[in-house]
Amino acid sequence: MSFDTLGLSDKILSAISAAGFDKPTPIQEQAIPHALKGRDILGIAQTGTGKTAAFTLPMLNRLEKGRARARMPRTLILEPTRELAAQVEESFEVLGANHKLNVALLIGGVSFADQNKILDRGADVLIATPGRLLDHFERGKLLLTGVEILVVDEADRMLDMGFIPDVERICKLIPFTRQTLFFSATMPSEIQKLVDTFLHNPVSVEVAPPATAASTVEQKLVSAPRESSEKRAVLREVIRNEKTLTNAIVFCNRKRDVDIVNRSLRKHGFNAGCLHGDMDQRSRMATLDNFKNGEITLLVASDVAARGLDIPNVSHVLNFDVPIHAEDYIHRIGRTGRAGRSGTAIMLAGRADKKYVDAIEAMTGFNIPQLQSASEDKGKSHSETESGNSHKEHSNNRKRRGGGTSRAASKASSGQTAPSDAVRPSSTKAPAPKSEDTPKVSENTSNQKQKQKVVGLGDHMPAFLTRPVRPDSK
Numbered sequence: 001m002s003f004d005t006l007g008l009s010d011k012i013l014s015a016i017s018a019a020g021f022d023k024p025t026p027i028q029e030q031a032i033p034h035a036l037k038g039r040d041i042l043g044i045a046q047t048g049t050g051k052t053a054a055f056t057l058p059m060l061n062r063l064e065k066g067r068a069r070a071r072m073p074r075t076l077i078l079e080p081t082r083e084l085a086a087q088v089e090e091s092f093e094v095l096g097a098n099h100k101l102n103v104a105l106l107i108g109g110v111s112f113a114d115q116n117k118i119l120d121r122g123a124d125v126l127i128a129t130p131g132r133l134l135d136h137f138e139r140g141k142l143l144l145t146g147v148e149i150l151v152v153d154e155a156d157r158m159l160d161m162g163f164i165p166d167v168e169r170i171c172k173l174i175p176f177t178r179q180t181l182f183f184s185a186t187m188p189s190e191i192q193k194l195v196d197t198f199l200h201n202p203v204s205v206e207v208a209p210p211a212t213a214a215s216t217v218e219q220k221l222v223s224a225p226r227e228s229s230e231k232r233a234v235l236r237e238v239i240r241n242e243k244t245l246t247n248a249i250v251f252c253n254r255k256r257d258v259d260i261v262n263r264s265l266r267k268h269g270f271n272a273g274c275l276h277g278d279m280d281q282r283s284r285m286a287t288l289d290n291f292k293n294g295e296i297t298l299l300v301a302s303d304v305a306a307r308g309l310d311i312p313n314v315s316h317v318l319n320f321d322v323p324i325h326a327e328d329y330i331h332r333i334g335r336t337g338r339a340g341r342s343g344t345a346i347m348l349a350g351r352a353d354k355k356y357v358d359a360i361e362a363m364t365g366f367n368i369p370q371l372q373s374a375s376e377d378k379g380k381s382h383s384e385t386e387s388g389n390s391h392k393e394h395s396n397n398r399k400r401r402g403g404g405t406s407r408a409a410s411k412a413s414s415g416q417t418a419p420s421d422a423v424r425p426s427s428t429k430a431p432a433p434k435s436e437d438t439p440k441v442s443e444n445t446s447n448q449k450q451k452q453k454v455v456g457l458g459d460h461m462p463a464f465l466t467r468p469v470r471p472d473s474k
């Protein structure tokens with residue numbers, strides 16, 4: 001199957017080949033012909049399957065006829081985050097290279113005045129986050145009555161971010177006769193309701209079951225204590241021992257942990273940066289660019305910040321926390337193994353995470369292999385006696401130490417077999433990770449004495465740190 005047969009114009013086809021796309025991905029192949037006929041589309045596909053071009057290409061075809069009028073965008077694309085919106089804009093630049101289109105981006109962190117200027121020129125394509133769009137609308141700078149095509153992208157993330165009421169409002173502001181292209185990796189019931197309300201007899205295109213993790217991603221589970229500083233030590237061990245790790249996204253559940261983990265990694269000599277929703281637009285873009293061009297090799301991120309980001313060639317996804325929502329696991333590990341490349345997803349999990357891991361496994365229908373022997377796991381059960389709130393890490397050492405098994409232990413001295421690669425911090429070149437003794441950004445230095453020997457993997461050197469893992473060793 002080639003792009004030629006889908007019904008796209010020659011201008012578009014030449015931009016596609018200039019972009020280096022040889023053949024359509026399954027979602028593109030199935031959605032584009034229907035979209036070109038004006039049908040509403042419900043596209044369900046995991047991340048990295050090429051959903052952006054699945055709506056960009058038919059939109060370009062439609063936009064070849066007609067002209068935009070001031071403040072009346074002809075098409076509207078809703079994206080949950082600023083980064084995703086910027087990525088879609090890039091996609092229009094590439095695939096719309098042969099079209100003279102006015103593409104406007106309405107995202108937070110950019111001045112209203114600048115955005116108004118672009119809107120005044122008349123936007124063929126308006127790409128916006130829901131809140132910012134409504135801001136402009138309420139200021140009277142925008143009329144939505146000329147919208148011919150509405151795209152709702154990453155709908156399930158909109159849901160997670162609480163944007164559904166905004167999306168609903170926007171849907172109601174746009175003429176009923178519009179064409180709607182709706183994309184989501186998963187279909188929770190709230191999304192289904194939205195689809196039932198706002199799509200007209202949609203063609204449903206589903207390229208993989210909603211909960212299927214990319215088959216090109218190797219998944220692993222690593223036992224980790226709940227206490228944060230020890231858990232961070234486990235993270236470092238994982239990074240040092242993953243020989244194929246060239247770059248990675250490290251996911252945390254909470255924004256504040258994104259900061260803590262990022263600072264801790266940097267403190268330990270790793271080349272890290274972070275991405276979370278509270279950062280201003282400029283620093284988010286700068287971080288992302290640095291990650292894309294390899295200046296940063298470890299990107300610590302929250303789900304919100306990383307949703308749907310197209311970052312090619314991520315070798316690893318490291319789940320510092322087990323996601324509370326099983327769907328997030330799919331999205332997270334979808335950051336690696338994209339476009340047919342192989343990738344590795346490693347998740348740190350303790351006993352308290354079991355129900356979430358179970359939920360993920362139930363959803364994906366796949367038992368994630370544990371890279372640790374059962375006996376080692378038993379030795380860790382005391383970690384569950386902690387109060388469990390990681391934000392108490394500054395004060396809960398007393399509790400932790402009273403938890404039974406001593407964590408002071410032989411060093412899981414990691415470093416010795418780690419390969420020399422770009423990701424590895426210079427500090428790991430020393431065989432013993434004495435860096436543990438140096439105070440960390442976020443740790444109470446008064447604990448340092450007690451913790452001198454604590455490396456984070458308990459009393460034993462986990463076997464996986466000393467030898468290559470065989471599939472039958474779980």
Ligand code: ADP
Pocket residue numbers: 020021022023024025028045046047048049050051052053308309310312338339
């Ligand atoms: P999704 O939105 O489904 O997560 P994207 O649209 O961001 O996925 O696409 C993921 C990656 O695949 C991007 O780097 C994109 O350029 C690339 N891509 C999309 N379509 C094709 C294609 N037909 N051939 C080759 N690469 C493609």
Ligand code: MG
Pocket residue numbers: 051052153154308
């Ligand atoms: Mg996408």
